[in-house]
Structures are given as structure tokens and as C-alpha cells.
Amino acid sequence: MLKIKELTIENPILLAPIAGYTDSPFRKICMTEKCGLSVTELISAEGIVRKNRKTLEMLKFTEEERPISIQIFGKDPYVMADAAQIVENYKPDLIDINLGCPARKVCNSGSGAALSRDPARIESIASEIVKKCTIPVTAKIRTGWDDGNKNYMDVVKALENSGISMIAVHGRTRAQMYSGRADWSIIEDIKKHSSVPVIGNGDITSHEMAFEKINETGVDGVMIGRGAMGNPWIFSGKTPGIEEIIEMISLHIDLMTAEYGEYGIRLMRKHIASYIHGFRNSAKIRQEIMHHDSKRGIMESLKELA
Numbered sequence: 001m002l003k004i005k006e007l008t009i010e011n012p013i014l015l016a017p018i019a020g021y022t023d024s025p026f027r028k029i030c031m032t033e034k035c036g037l038s039v040t041e042l043i044s045a046e047g048i049v050r051k052n053r054k055t056l057e058m059l060k061f062t063e064e065e066r067p068i069s070i071q072i073f074g075k076d077p078y079v080m081a082d083a084a085q086i087v088e089n090y091k092p093d094l095i096d097i098n099l100g101c102p103a104r105k106v107c108n109s110g111s112g113a114a115l116s117r118d119p120a121r122i123e124s125i126a127s128e129i130v131k132k133c134t135i136p137v138t139a140k141i142r143t144g145w146d147d148g149n150k151n152y153m154d155v156v157k158a159l160e161n162s163g164i165s166m167i168a169v170h171g172r173t174r175a176q177m178y179s180g181r182a183d184w185s186i187i188e189d190i191k192k193h194s195s196v197p198v199i200g201n202g203d204i205t206s207h208e209m210a211f212e213k214i215n216e217t218g219v220d221g222v223m224i225g226r227g228a229m230g231n232p233w234i235f236s237g238k239t240p241g242i243e244e245i246i247e248m249i250s251l252h253i254d255l256m257t258a259e260y261g262e263y264g265i266r267l268m269r270k271h272i273a274s275y276i277h278g279f280r281n282s283a284k285i286r287q288e289i290m291h292h293d294s295k296r297g298i299m300e301s302l303k304e305l306a
């Protein structure tokens with residue numbers, strides 16, 4: 001059990017934000033397997049305050065997705081705080097600040113991982129948000145900008161000073177992007193020296209490994225991103241048979257079409273590829289599914305799964 005201020009999280013295995021993946025249907029899927037906390041993808045604070053229609057759409061969620069965190073990114077403390085106030089009207093359980101996105105587009109504008117180079121700015125962003133919000137505010141960080149600049153302790157202290165309630169750490173630098181291995185010794189170091197709950201993140205591929213990391217490093221919980229793609233059972237520890245996998249895909253398709261209409265079928269292809277990855281004939285089925293525009297066709301192809 002994990003406590004973030006007044007919020008109690010039963011399962012310490014949480015969903016990590018993944019742009020283009022952790023939408024409302026995927027969050028519901030993860031919650032069917034008792035994921036501890038669901039989360040949106042990164043959402044632009046600028047877009048929120050400008051009331052951009054598409055951006056505001058991304059803030060929507062349903063009760064089954066709780067507890068849920070909404071993640072925002074930006075660099076201006078006042079814009080971020082105004083955005084957080086708008087976000088709070090949607091009544092999420094947490095608001096998370098993105099301090100780890102390595103994408104050039106995000107970093108060049110001074111947001112995401114670029115902020116790690118300016119802990120003073122991080123402190124003012126987080127302080128302004130904490131001041132304006134009544135729900136707990138959290139942050140997700142990397143270990144630093146690059147090998148020569150692993151200033152994570154400065155960032156952690158800046159966040160603690162601002163009154164943040166939890167810190168999630170992806171054990172890579174910005175320069176590493178998603179390559180190499182997450183450095184869990186840094187995550188352990190942060191946990192040892194931090195006064196707020198610390199969530200470890202990076203390269204967890206199974207339920208057992210999640211608890212190994214918690215036991216080895218003492219972190220309060222873990223976040224799983226890529227390991228949850230096509231494998232929501234990573235949160236519950238169940239080992240699904242082929243039938244359960246097909247049932248989950250069927251439910252996922254229904255949720256996708258309810259959310260996006262027919263386009264949901266196309267968006268579902270990448271998810272199905274993940275669900276069936278590793279099966280003997282997955283390559284052939286994946287090919288077939290590329291040509292289906294209906295749930296019926298997809299389900300027919302999945303009958304061949306072996």
C-alpha cells in the first residue's frame with residue numbers, strides 16, 4: 001500500500017505515462033487488472049490555458065480509471081499553475097509535472113527534461129502549482145541531462161522545497177533517451193535521501209521483477225510503461241491463457257471504438273501487435289490485422305493464435 005497525502009493506493013505497481021498509448025481505453029484496460037494508479041500522457045500547459053479543444057479532450061477520464069493522475073508539461077511557472085488549476089476542475093486524484101520528456105520538440109522549448117538543467121526554475125514551477133492546487137502534486141524526473149550532469153539530488157531537493165508529494169524517477173539521463181539500461185542504484189540513492197515517497201521506473205518487464213525492485217531498493221512503488229503494452233496482467237501478476245488474451249483484446253477494441261469510432265480499429269493495431277508478441281504465428285496474424293477494418297475480421301484472425 002502506498003500513501004500520497006490523503007490518497008491511498010492499494011497496488012504499488014503503477015502505470016507510467018506513454019504518449020500515444022495511455023489514453024482512456026488503455027487506462028481502463030490496466031485498471032481491470034488492478035493497476036495502482038493510471039495516468040494520462042503528457043499534456044501541454046499552454047494548450048490547456050489557451051483552451052485548445054484537442055488538448056482539453058485529453059484531460060477527460062471516467063471513474064473506472066481512478067485513481068488517476070493528469071500529467072502536464074511546460075516551462076513557465078504561472079502558465080503551469082494556471083493550467084494546473086484548470087486541470088483540478090476535472091477532479092483527478094493527482095497532478096504530475098513532466099520533468100523527463102527527452103523529445104527535441106519539448107526540450108528545445110525549455111520544457112520536460114530540459115528543466116533538469118535549471119533546478120531553481122523547477123522549484124518555482126512546482127511551488128506555484130502546489131500553491132494553487134488542493135490535490136497532491138507529483139513530479140516525474142530523469143537522473144539528469146547527460147552522464148556529466150546527473151544533478152538529480154538538486155532536482156529532488158528543489159521539488160521537496162516546493163511541497164511536492166511524490167517523485168517518480170526514470171533511471172536514465174536525457175541523453176540516454178530510451179537506450180542503455182535504467183540505473184536503479186540512482187533510484188535507490190534518491191529513495192534513501194528523500195523525504196517524500198519515491199517511485200522507481202525503468203525496464204521492468206514482469207510482476208515479479210516489480211516486487212524485486214521494490215524489495216531491493218526500498219522504493220515506495222514502481223511505474224511500468226513499455227512492459228504494460230499488451231500486458232495489463234503485469235499489474236495483477238496473473239498469467240493469462242490465449243482465451244483471456246483474446247477476451248482482453250475484444251474488450252480493448254470495444255473501448256477503442258466507443259472512444260474513437262471506426263478510427264479506433266486502426267489505433268488498435270499497435271496494441272494487438274503487443275498483445276500477441278511472442279506467439280508462434282504472431283507475424284502472420286499481425287499482417288492480416290493490418291488489412292482488417294472491422295472487429296469481426298480481427299477476431300476471426302485471432303482464432304489462429306497459437
Ligand SMILES: Cc1cc2nc3c(=O)[nH]c(=O)nc-3n(C[C@H](O)[C@H](O)[C@H](O)COP(=O)(O)O)c2cc1C
Binds near residue numbers: 019098
Ligand atoms: C513512446 C513513449 C512515450 C512516452 N511518453 C511519456 C510521457 O508522455 N510522459 C512521461 O513522463 N514519460 C513518457 N515516457 C517515458 C515512460 O513513462 C517511462 O519513463 C520510460 O518508458 C521507462 O519506463 P519503462 O521501461 O517501464 O517503459 C514515454 C516513453 C515512451 C517509450
